[in-house]
Every structure is written in C-alpha cells, then in structure tokens.
Amino acid sequence: MSQPDYLQPFADCLTQSSQRLFDQAEAGEKHIGYFCTYTPVELIHACGFVPIRIMGEPGVVEQAYSLVPDFICPFMKCALEKALNGGFKYLKGAVQGYTCDVSCGMANIWKENIPGELYHTFPLPYTDAPAPRDYLQKEFQAFIHKAEQAGGEFSLERLQSSLDMYAVIRRNLLSLFQSEKGGAPVLNAQERHIVAQAGYVTPPDLFLEMLEALESRKPFDSPENQGGIPVLISGSLVESFGVFDAMEKAGARIVADDLCSGYRNLLPVDGSGSGPMERLIDRYVNRFPCPSRCRAEDRFPLLMDRIEQTGARGLVFLIQKFCTPHLADIPELTRLLKAAGIPVLVVEMDESWRMGGQLQTRLEGFVEMIDGMSG
Amino acid sequence: MEKSKKSTKRLAAAKELNKAVGEYYLECAAAKEQGKPVGWMPPMNGAIELFYAMDLQPVFPENWSPVCAAFGLTPKNFEVSEGMGYSRDLCGYLRNIVGYVNGPMTDPAIPLGGLPAPDLLISPGGGCVPVMKIFHALERRFPEAKVFKADLPQVALEEIAPHHVDYAIQEMQRLIDFLEKATGRKLDQDRLREVVVLSDQACALWDEIMSFRRTIPAPFSAAEIGIMFVMVTRQGTRQAIDFLIKARDEIKERAESGTGVIEEEKLRLFWDNIPLWYNMGLFNYFEKANAVVVAETYSAAWSIRLDPADPIKALAMKSLMSYPLVSCVSIEKRKEMVLKACREYAIDGVVFHRNKSCVPISLGQMDIKKALEEELGIPSVIFDADHMDARNFSTAQFQVRIDAFLEMLAEKKSQV
Numbered sequence A: 001m002s003q004p005d006y007l008q009p010f011a012d013c014l015t016q017s018s019q020r021l022f023d024q025a026e027a028g029e030k031h032i033g034y035f036c037t038y039t040p041v042e043l044i045h046a047c048g049f050v051p052i053r054i055m056g057e058p059g060v061v062e063q064a065y066s067l068v069p070d071f072i073c074p075f076m077k078c079a080l081e082k083a084l085n086g087g088f089k090y091l092k093g094a095v096q097g098y099t100c101d102v103s104c105g106m107a108n109i110w111k112e113n114i115p116g117e118l119y120h121t122f123p124l125p126y127t128d129a130p131a132p133r134d135y136l137q138k139e140f141q142a143f144i145h146k147a148e149q150a151g152g153e154f155s156l157e158r159l160q161s162s163l164d165m166y167a168v169i170r171r172n173l174l175s176l177f178q179s180e181k182g183g184a185p186v187l188n189a190q191e192r193h194i195v196a197q198a199g200y201v202t203p204p205d206l207f208l209e210m211l212e213a214l215e216s217r218k219p220f221d222s223p224e225n226q227g228g229i230p231v232l233i234s235g236s237l238v239e240s241f242g243v244f245d246a247m248e249k250a251g252a253r254i255v256a257d258d259l260c261s262g263y264r265n266l267l268p269v270d271g272s273g274s275g276p277m278e279r280l281i282d283r284y285v286n287r288f289p290c291p292s293r294c295r296a297e298d299r300f301p302l303l304m305d306r307i308e309q310t311g312a313r314g315l316v317f318l319i320q321k322f323c324t325p326h327l328a329d330i331p332e333l334t335r336l337l338k339a340a341g342i343p344v345l346v347v348e349m350d351e352s353w354r355m356g357g358q359l360q361t362r363l364e365g366f367v368e369m370i371d372g373m374s375g
Numbered sequence B: 001m002e003k004s005k006k007s008t009k010r011l012a013a014a015k016e017l018n019k020a021v022g023e024y025y026l027e028c029a030a031a032k033e034q035g036k037p038v039g040w041m042p043p044m045n046g047a048i049e050l051f052y053a054m055d056l057q058p059v060f061p062e063n064w065s066p067v068c069a070a071f072g073l074t075p076k077n078f079e080v081s082e083g084m085g086y087s088r089d090l091c092g093y094l095r096n097i098v099g100y101v102n103g104p105m106t107d108p109a110i111p112l113g114g115l116p117a118p119d120l121l122i123s124p125g126g127g128c129v130p131v132m133k134i135f136h137a138l139e140r141r142f143p144e145a146k147v148f149k150a151d152l153p154q155v156a157l158e159e160i161a162p163h164h165v166d167y168a169i170q171e172m173q174r175l176i177d178f179l180e181k182a183t184g185r186k187l188d189q190d191r192l193r194e195v196v197v198l199s200d201q202a203c204a205l206w207d208e209i210m211s212f213r214r215t216i217p218a219p220f221s222a223a224e225i226g227i228m229f230v231m232v233t234r235q236g237t238r239q240a241i242d243f244l245i246k247a248r249d250e251i252k253e254r255a256e257s258g259t260g261v262i263e264e265e266k267l268r269l270f271w272d273n274i275p276l277w278y279n280m281g282l283f284n285y286f287e288k289a290n291a292v293v294v295a296e297t298y299s300a301a302w303s304i305r306l307d308p309a310d311p312i313k314a315l316a317m318k319s320l321m322s323y324p325l326v327s328c329v330s331i332e333k334r335k336e337m338v339l340k341a342c343r344e345y346a347i348d349g350v351v352f353h354r355n356k357s358c359v360p361i362s363l364g365q366m367d368i369k370k371a372l373e374e375e376l377g378i379p380s381v382i383f384d385a386d387h388m389d390a391r392n393f394s395t396a397q398f399q400v401r402i403d404a405f406l407e408m409l410a411e412k413k414s415q416v
C-alpha cells in the first residue's frame, strides 16, 4: 500500500511490527499483550513492561477452533489463531481489563494455552464513587505485586512519567482525529487508522517520536476535502483497510468513528488527581463509554455530539460478527438515531473481512439514500 | 402454541415440582395485588436472600425463559425481539425476555399468570453481557421502576482476594440501603440470619440430593433436573426446605433400594452447559443405550454454602462465586470441578453442549475436554445446539453424534 511519505513510518510499523517485536524481545524487552482499551496500559508500562495490543489479522481460522467455538468475534478467533501459530511469541503474557464475555474467556484460554509469565484480568468497577475508586486502587496494587513477581519494577515516579507519556500520545492522536477548525479531521479515515494501529504495536516512546515527526509535517495534503457523503462508523475493531476503500467507493467519507481501535481509545486523554495513582484511577473510571460496560443511553448523546461536530449525515454500525455488546445496543441506538433524523446501516464482518459485492451494493444504496434526503 | 418435548419423569417429586412452579408464579402475581414490592433480578447472587428477608418479591426473568420454552411461548417472543432488531446471534434468554416484555406480557392468557411488572430492577454491572443488556432493556420497558445499578468484580475463584470481598460487601450494603429507601422497609438483621440459615440448609440438602446420584444405579437423571427450581427461585425460604426434604427422602429411598432410572444402567454420563429447555426429553434419549446423565455442571453453581455467622459477607461471597464457577470467568476452577465430579460420580463419558446462546459457558469447554482426556482418560463428545432457540438444533445430527459416542463408550467399557 502506498502512502504519503509522512505516513510511511506508520505503515512500515504495521507490516514489520512482528519482526521488530521479536527482535526487541530477543534483546531483552518484555512485552505484554492486551486485548481491550480498558486495560491500564500506563500501569503495565510503569511496571517495566511494554504493552502491545493483541489484534487479529483477517484470514482463515483453523487451529483456534480446537479451543473456541466458531460463534465468537473474528477479532478473538484470529488473534488466537495467530497465537497458536507462534505469531505472538514475543509476548511475556497477557493482561486484560474486564469488558465482554469473549475477552474474559479468551484471557483465561490464553493463560492455559499460550506460554508466558504474567497474566492478569482487572475486574474494573462499573460505577464511579469513592468506594469503587478505593477498590480499584487495591486492584492496581495487587497487579503491581504480581508484576513485580514476574520481574517488573514499579515506582510512583515511573507511573507519573508513563501517564505523562500516554497522555501526550493521546493528545497528539486526538489532534489527528479532529479538525483544528471544526468540520472534518486533518487526516482521512484510512490514514487515521494506519497511525492509530501503528501505536498499538509500537513501544510508546518510539511511537511518540513518530507522532512528533508527523506533527512537524503539518499541514498535510491529505484529501480531507474529498467529496462524499460524511458518515460516522461505530463498532469495536476495524482490522482491514478494505473497509475504507469500500466506503469510499460507495461514495461515503468517514468523518468520525466510535471504534475501540480508534477514537474511543483516546478518551479521556488523561485522568486527574492528587497523585499518579489517583490520576490513573480517574482515567479508568471515566472511560469513553463502550457497549460492553455501558448503556446504549449513555452512548447516544456522545454519538450525537460527534455527528454534530463533524457533520456526519449517517451512521454505519460496522460490527464484528457475533459481537454481543454491540449487537445488543443496536436496536435502541438505531431507534434513537432514526428519531434524531440520522439514517443507520448495520454491517457485520466475518474473519475474512471481505467486502463482497452484496455489501458494496448495500453501502451504495445507503449513501444514495442519504444523498437523496433533503438538507 | 407448540409445547416442548418433555422428559420422562420417574420421581414423585416431579409432580410436586409442577405445584411448586405454579405456586411461585401465583405468589409473584399475588404480591403485586397485595402491594408487596416486586423486584426483578438476575439469579445466582445474594440479593435473593435480602429480598426474602425484607418480605419483598423476587422475580427472575431468566428463569421465566425455561417456563416460556416449556409452554411453547418462545417463538412468539423471538419474533417480537427480532422484529425490534435484536440479532439471532444474541443469547436466547435476552431475545426471549425482551420479546416477552415488549409483546405477550400483556396477554391475559399467558400461562401461570405471567410476570408482574417490576417496582424495582436490580440491574447488574458484571455477570455476562447478555444479562446486563437484558436489564438495560427492562429499564427502558419499565421506566417507572426504581433501578439499582449494581457493581460486582468479576474474578476467577482462585484470584479472589480480600479487596474483592470487601468491595462485594460494600456493594451488598449499598443494595440494602437502596432497598430500604425504595420500599420504606427496614432489614431486620435477625430475620436476615434466619433466611441465610434456611438458604444454607437448602444448599446442604441439595448437596445431599446430589450425593445420592453417586450411587450405582443413579436414583435420578438430568431429565429431572427441574427439581432444582427452588434452588433458583426460593433460596432462603421454608418452602424450599420442605420441597427439598421430600425430594431428598424419595431419592434416598430409591438409592438405598437400588432403584435406578432404567432397568440396567451401563453408562454414566456428565452433561456440561445449560439443558435444551425446549427439549428436555433429550436426556431420555441416552437411555436407549442404557446410559444415564448422572451429573452436570449446571446444578453445582446453585449450591454455595453460606456462613450464617456473617450473613452479609456470606451473601457477598455467594455473589462473587456463583457465576464465575460455571462460566469462562473461572475456567481453571470449573475444570477442577468437572474433573472432581467425574471421579466422584464414576463417569464414563462427558457430553458437551456447545451452546450458541451462551458464550460464557461454551468458552473453556475445549480446555476441560482436553483435561478430561489427558488426566482421567474420560472420552467426551461435543454437539452444537442452543438452550433456547430450537432453530439452532438438529435432532438428526445430535442422534448421529451421540449414537456413535455411546457405541464407543460401550465398546470401551466392555474391554475393561
């Protein structure tokens, strides 16, 4: 895939990350995998590990079926397939913030079947009050203890600097996801996707340098002014570039997203509090709502905000097949969005991430329908 | 409406069960008329005992689903929820209850009087996602109900640490405060202790009932597992104890007199995952090969012993442990539990129901299967189905798989 030269380092990261991470692991770097963005990466980092997001790769699932049924999301099936084929050998374990049933089960299956030294699931609270915050502090302490037993080293100073670094990364990324003057973002959807995904598989200090280099190249000659009907996409992870091509081909322009591989991961960029631990806790009890932990009603106003900020005229739910949290919210969100005059399309992707002809026709029909609407 | 394929029952307790089910639902309807606050809650947590101790009426929407399946109401409920946009890939409990409350609930001809509308909703944070989403849908459907937004850490059993227990206790206290404020009733600590004692006694009785199934031949099979209804709906009540004592006496008598489920029990099976509520007769299918399902994972999770010395802590522990024990939250402990049961019940083979409607229980089954083979040499079979949605089950495929499995087990046993 050819990119503007300022994006090339990010694209290279994606194609070469496995080899780089293997090499770094050989050189003594300790990588820890995580599935969901509810995982406190700052804490893992402050314990001396490099958090790397575990993602699937579109493809054929075979081996994974010896451990999981076929009716779970492609993300998890493909990630497990890759792990069983040795694709994550650079990881020293897997750590997870409790979100959905599949990620919870996968964290345990991973522990049973993929060799490593550090495994943990953070049972995060669902409410925000002094008691859950106090509980979460103890939970984080328990993890620190475990990480130290696995060879990690923790101090509050380290946590402070990890928090600072991730906050700067998120602020930088956010500036790419938003427009400086309102309206469409400064990079197009595929470009934003490339940058964000590279961040998941790159050690954060290195990634920050890459972002700073990118910043210095502003303003970009990104085709943000391209035509097309502005839409918002909502779902969990997008794991294929084909989606962006298909949307573009259908005449849509993705001006905003509500994806856990995209915008949702960035908010809030930081927490606040009297010390680093309080700051960490504050961020993780205030995450941008994800359907695995929140009500559709909590998500709707935020979706509407994004729609209003970016001028999106329709919403496409781009769902991983069998993803219960998203599927279960769709009926209510659809009702609310339609009542607000926002057309909705639901697209489910399987592990191949193939956008077949039928899907293309549906996308085109959707875009035409929006185009035909007055206003 | 098409009725489900019922199982053949051999216990006199089965008749008592029909009575108990009818009485419970009548009591729910009567509570509404008597002005007793009605609260809907997920099962398997300590809120049940609090409700009984405060003389509030608990209702379990998930438990209503097997009733819907038994009376053939499920297809209509599915039609309603799927019409609302709920995907067929979602858990059948979710689609059934959402369909029911948004459709047939107002039909006066609903069996057992249907469910009374809730005054209170105990809406979980934690547990599986479908249950969480069921309650979000109920909040929408019953906007006048007072909602408790519960919060419970989801921790594998072997990882439960004091801070998880402390937090679960605080949450229990927050629930009590909510209930007192919402209903104007005070929780009497002595009454709570009594309820916890009763609940613990019910668990002890259930464990005793289960222990008789170790006898060869087993006095009853999974076909009669409905008798655990009181363990789901009436934990902490005298009615549960009375029902279980009668059942225990009958089962004990059968075990001592060597009365089995079938004439000649040759193979003893273990069942993993939820039964097919619309086809409980499936459990009798094994009998043609002289095989009996003598134990199952499902029945173990409802019996968590409670220490009455500290009732709130006991209920907090129960809430923390019940769901993880049967689900993918705690695969390690679940595996241990299955292996232990297979030893204790002299199991010859295990039947895994890979349940499209329940991801949390279906995840981890393969690890358990592997451990059974490697550590105990016990063969197992997997069949694909769904505990609520008959459209995801093929009798023909099931029979082909099971026939081959039973044949293999018989062959293996004859060589011993």
Ligand code: SF4
Binding pocket: A073, A075, A076, A100, A101, A102, A103, A236, A237, A292, A320, A322, A323, A324, A325, A326
């Ligand atoms: S939220 Fe959806 S996509 Fe993400 S792990 Fe869970 S089921 Fe898979």
Ligand code: SF4
Binding pocket: B091, B092, B093, B094, B128, B129, B130, B131, B274, B357, B358, B359, B360, B361
């Ligand atoms: S059947 Fe499984 S997925 Fe459905 S509500 Fe129960 S535990 Fe959750």
